[in-house]
Amino acid sequence: MSYYRIEEKALRAFSEESFQKAGFSEEEARIISDVILLSDLYGIESHGVQRFKMYHDNLKSGMVKKYNKTEILKETPVSATLDAHFGMGQLAAYRSMKMAIEKANKTGVGIVTVRNSNHYGIAGYYAKMACEEGLLGLSFTNSGAIMVPTNGRLPMLGSNPIACAMPAEPVDFLFDASTTVVTHGKLEVYRKLGKELPKGWALDDKGEESTDAGRVLDNFNAGKGGGILPLGGADEVHGGHKGYGYGMIVEIFSSILSMGMTSNNCLKGGIDGCCHGFIAIDPDIFGDREEIKNHLSEYLELIRKTLRAAGKERIYTHGEKEIEAMEDRLAKGILVNERTLNEIKEVAEGLQMDCSFY
Amino acid sequence: MSYYRIEEKALRAFSEESFQKAGFSEEEARIISDVILLSDLYGIESHGVQRFKMYHDNLKSGMVKKYNKTEILKETPVSATLDAHFGMGQLAAYRSMKMAIEKANKTGVGIVTVRNSNHYGIAGYYAKMACEEGLLGLSFTNSGAIMVPTNGRLPMLGSNPIACAMPAEPVDFLFDASTTVVTHGKLEVYRKLGKELPKGWALDDKGEESTDAGRVLDNFNAGKGGGILPLGGADEVHGGHKGYGYGMIVEIFSSILSMGMTSNNCLKGGIDGCCHGFIAIDPDIFGDREEIKNHLSEYLELIRKTLRAAGKERIYTHGEKEIEAMEDRLAKGILVNERTLNEIKEVAEGLQMDCSFY
Numbered sequence: 001m002s003y004y005r006i007e008e009k010a011l012r013a014f015s016e017e018s019f020q021k022a023g024f025s026e027e028e029a030r031i032i033s034d035v036i037l038l039s040d041l042y043g044i045e046s047h048g049v050q051r052f053k054m055y056h057d058n059l060k061s062g063m064v065k066k067y068n069k070t071e072i073l074k075e076t077p078v079s080a081t082l083d084a085h086f087g088m089g090q091l092a093a094y095r096s097m098k099m100a101i102e103k104a105n106k107t108g109v110g111i112v113t114v115r116n117s118n119h120y121g122i123a124g125y126y127a128k129m130a131c132e133e134g135l136l137g138l139s140f141t142n143s144g145a146i147m148v149p150t151n152g153r154l155p156m157l158g159s160n161p162i163a164c165a166m167p168a169e170p171v172d173f174l175f176d177a178s179t180t181v182v183t184h185g186k187l188e189v190y191r192k193l194g195k196e197l198p199k200g201w202a203l204d205d206k207g208e209e210s211t212d213a214g215r216v217l218d219n220f221n222a223g224k225g226g227g228i229l230p231l232g233g234a235d236e237v238h239g240g241h242k243g244y245g246y247g248m249i250v251e252i253f254s255s256i257l258s259m260g261m262t263s264n265n266c267l268k269g270g271i272d273g274c275c276h277g278f279i280a281i282d283p284d285i286f287g288d289r290e291e292i293k294n295h296l297s298e299y300l301e302l303i304r305k306t307l308r309a310a311g312k313e314r315i316y317t318h319g320e321k322e323i324e325a326m327e328d329r330l331a332k333g334i335l336v337n338e339r340t341l342n343e344i345k346e347v348a349e350g351l352q353m354d355c356s357f358y
Numbered sequence: 359m360s361y362y363r364i365e366e367k368a369l370r371a372f373s374e375e376s377f378q379k380a381g382f383s384e385e386e387a388r389i390i391s392d393v394i395l396l397s398d399l400y401g402i403e404s405h406g407v408q409r410f411k412m413y414h415d416n417l418k419s420g421m422v423k424k425y426n427k428t429e430i431l432k433e434t435p436v437s438a439t440l441d442a443h444f445g446m447g448q449l450a451a452y453r454s455m456k457m458a459i460e461k462a463n464k465t466g467v468g469i470v471t472v473r474n475s476n477h478y479g480i481a482g483y484y485a486k487m488a489c490e491e492g493l494l495g496l497s498f499t500n501s502g503a504i505m506v507p508t509n510g511r512l513p514m515l516g517s518n519p520i521a522c523a524m525p526a527e528p529v530d531f532l533f534d535a536s537t538t539v540v541t542h543g544k545l546e547v548y549r550k551l552g553k554e555l556p557k558g559w560a561l562d563d564k565g566e567e568s569t570d571a572g573r574v575l576d577n578f579n580a581g582k583g584g585g586i587l588p589l590g591g592a593d594e595v596h597g598g599h600k601g602y603g604y605g606m607i608v609e610i611f612s613s614i615l616s617m618g619m620t621s622n623n624c625l626k627g628g629i630d631g632c633c634h635g636f637i638a639i640d641p642d643i644f645g646d647r648e649e650i651k652n653h654l655s656e657y658l659e660l661i662r663k664t665l666r667a668a669g670k671e672r673i674y675t676h677g678e679k680e681i682e683a684m685e686d687r688l689a690k691g692i693l694v695n696e697r698t699l700n701e702i703k704e705v706a707e708g709l710q711m712d713c714s715f716y
Contacts, residue, residue, distance in 0.1 A: 073645070077465070077466075078436060078465055078466045079644060081644045107435070107436055108434050108436045109436045109437070136610065149661050151666055151667055151670035151671070151672060152673045153665050162607075164606075166614070173610070175606060175607065182597070198596070203667060206667070207665070207666065231589060231597045231600050232590065233596065234667075238539055238556070238558055239535070239540070241535070242589050248675075249520075252522070256654045257650060259645050259649060259653055262660075283615060285436065286432060286471055286615040287439055287616070292615060292617060295614055295617055296610070296614045299620045302514070303510070306507070308510060309561060309564070309592075310511070310564045312565065313509070316599075318599070318602075
């Protein structure tokens with residue numbers, strides 16, 4: 001598939017205008033677009049403008065209730081529980097992490113959970129919000145079930161990412177990954193390319209390992225069972241029960257504490273209903289923020305400089321690839337594939353917008 | 359190797375007496391023994407009385423400074439940083455989680471980090487302490503470096519377990535696992551049995567995958583490099599960078615926030631110096647504790663009852679195996695292997711104790 005480079009500013013301006021036309025305020029459209037664009041800048045194509053049409057379709061179908069405001073159900077100096085009332089996930093999540101940060105700045109810690117939300121983009125965006133304020137940030141979300149528990153054959157957990165960010169020099173620590181071996185999007189890429197899946201990624205409808213991306217996705221989409229394996233694979237030999245356990249920790253910090261929908265109930269009957277969790281922690285409550293930052297920076301540097309395995313070019317610390325991708329995209333434009341560009345054009349036509357960058 | 363069943367009470371009484379003879383108070387000996395025994399009761403042989411001799415040896419060698427008391431370096435209503443001054447890990451950890459629980463009972467959240475400690479036993483013990491008070495509990499520890507970062511060939515992180523426990527019926531959720539594919543102890547078992555390691559567990563000194571347990575352990579013990587892979591394996595295809603990321607999160611909550619030794623510096627020059635982190639959260643700050651517990655219990659029950667994969671007997675939720683092992687051990691005695699019994703006898707002789715259960 002052909003890729004084009006689109007100037008970041010043009011794509012951002014288009015995105016902001018499109019969400020304003022769809023009914024959001026200037027500020028809301030700015031937040032939604034910022035989450036989407038950061039994903040593309042970080043080189044995470046799956047969660048960037050590739051989802052643009054999906055978000056606009058969900059607004060049109062009513063899955064995302066654009067006029068619903070997030071409501072605070074319970075609040076303490078260190079916590080809050082919010083109900084997003086099926087509004088835009090990015091807005092509920094942004095507000096929640098802002099609250100967690102304010103609480104952390106006052107008491108040292110802020111933990112906010114949200115129920116009845118929608119897809120919130122990359123988990124890392126919100127962890128990074130805390131990090132940019134000098135805090136340790138964590139972000140969790142459940143999602144429509146795709147992960148089969150160890151020994152099971154039906155998906156019962158979502159891809160359930162955990163993101164964690166903490167200030168460091170010259171590059172912040174930023175970890176953001178699903179607790180499954182891979183994500184749904186990766187299987188779709190393999191299907192498009194007609195490639196066999198690596199063993200250890202997915203199960204078919206009988207619960208047997210399958211390398212046939214088409215079969216796995218067809219079964220999954222038809223609700224016939226099968227799905228993606230937890231990090232660690234199909235059994236306990238390589239630690240599949242651990243990935244399943246991390247997925248459960250995400251459910252606890254999102255759907256369980258908020259009394260929201262667990263992943264097995266999300267994305268059913270025309271609503272999503274996924275739940276998020278956000279944690280912000282001020283390192284100053286443990287010691288000196290700057291000393292702690294230096295301590296982490298030195299450790300990360302040691303890891304990057306340690307001896308490489310045979311045939312390996314470089315040891316990365318988490319967050320480096322994202323920063324390098326961002327430098328590339330800001331200089332040369334965001335990589336957008338042909339199909340996504342066509343979808344953007346469709347959205348533009350529907351909203352009677354000009355998309356002259358296309 | 360032959361296994362014997364030893365009555366739990368006899369083993370516990372012996373353990374308590376031995377630590378009192380080694381210089382601890384009755385209460386201290388009780389705590390240390392309770393952590394060790396719970397591991398055996400849970401069926402986690404690697405962290406039970408199998409480590410008995412190690413703990414006593416470390417007390418004799420001075421690696422564990424038995425008269426040093428844990429000191430509070432910094433404290434807020436939601437947090438504390440402690441220095442264990444190289445005292446007994448279980449005692450520093452027990453005190454820290456107690457503090458986290460007290461803070462959670464007052465403010466909703468307690469986070470305590472500890473530096474300059476020693477091996478603290480199973481991470482799950484401390485998460486379970488919070489759970490038994492109706493709280494969500496998390497426990498982290500770093501340890502002597504054994505995990506190679508993705509693309510590296512020298513160990514830079516420990517086995518770095520994460521434990522998480524949360525009240526549920528009929529069985530609490532309890533997850534406790536290293537962020538490596540397997541632990542050091544598992545490799546030793548394979549060496550003893552002369553079995554080939556499964557692919558994807560370990561690297562040799564060149565950083566190439568190795569299935570030779572002896573070679574991996576010899577290289578590792580001699581400081582020549584190689585080590586155990588992060589959960590997810592050697593490369594990003596199966597998510598090795600994710601296990602490496604979870605290992606880093608453990609470092610942040612243990613060694614980084616406490617300004618302690620990162621894993622690469624632990625267990626050198628006759629001291630350990632590992633660091634721990636503990637979190638206790640009161641579910642009441644998000645909603646109603648009982649409702650949240652029921653919500654989790656129902657979800658866990660759904661997962662246990664969901665369709666099984668071909669050829670699989672049962673779907674477990676985390677914590678079930680431990681409870682079943684405990685029922686078995688309490689009824690029939692703790693499983694202790696011959697070699698460990700001989701080590702216990704050695705310790706008994708050194709302390710001039712009777713070990714009539716042997």
